[in-house]
Amino acid sequence: MAAILVTVGMGPWSFDRLIRAVEPLCAYHDLFVQTGASAVVPPCPHARWIPLDEMQCRLSDAAIVITHAGSTVRLVQRLGRVPIVVARRRALAETGSDRQESFLRVEERAGRVRAVWAVETLPAAVASHLTPAARKLEPALPPAVSDEELTSILERVSRRLLG
């Protein structure tokens, strides 16, 4: 049994397909599901919306993160781990563009995610992701810029824009 966090992001689009796909996992794992705008209620602990600070804590604590192909992917990778990722599809009215699918293809090619293109295969993906070695991101992402560096860069940009 692994502690698994499932998150569909905080945007206005539902992602019922992913929530339904994780339902069978509730019987075997310690799951928490952030359901967002989805109408499906999973048979395990869940919440529609989570403040960002709490989400950061949950991401750090979870052994496995299953997420849509949004910004959460980078948050997990910054923690040195490989997320299991399912892309929202515009054709299924799960988002308004093809950006998640193209982003996931790029990340999959780079080996930075465990991409799941058919949600029926999600339990198998979780089973193959149970060992720490499978979840560890190598090579690690470069560290995020420091607050000081970020401020310095943006000060420079804004000074240039403002003349």
Next chain:
Amino acid sequence: MVIVSGSGGVLLDTLALRPWWQHQETSWVAVRAADTEIALHGLPVTWLPDPPTWPHLVTATWRAFRLLGRRRPDLIVSAGRRLTVPFFLAARLRRCRRCGWKP
């Protein structure tokens, strides 16, 4: 400075710039959603609807043009698209500086 943000990843991107904007005189224009309401609580926010399709661009740009006329910001910052494009167009008309952020 005016920061324009939608919901979801765009909000995360703009919040990531906090070390910079927290020291500036900042107001927000945002799409009302669960995450924006939580994250921007206590900050000066003008809530606007998310323009759903391109035919609404003209209306959204006119709304942005009027808002920028009242605020007169030196700089507009955003990471998004749908709410951002009208603001960047309006900023162009107002000759206001724009700062797009694409991580």
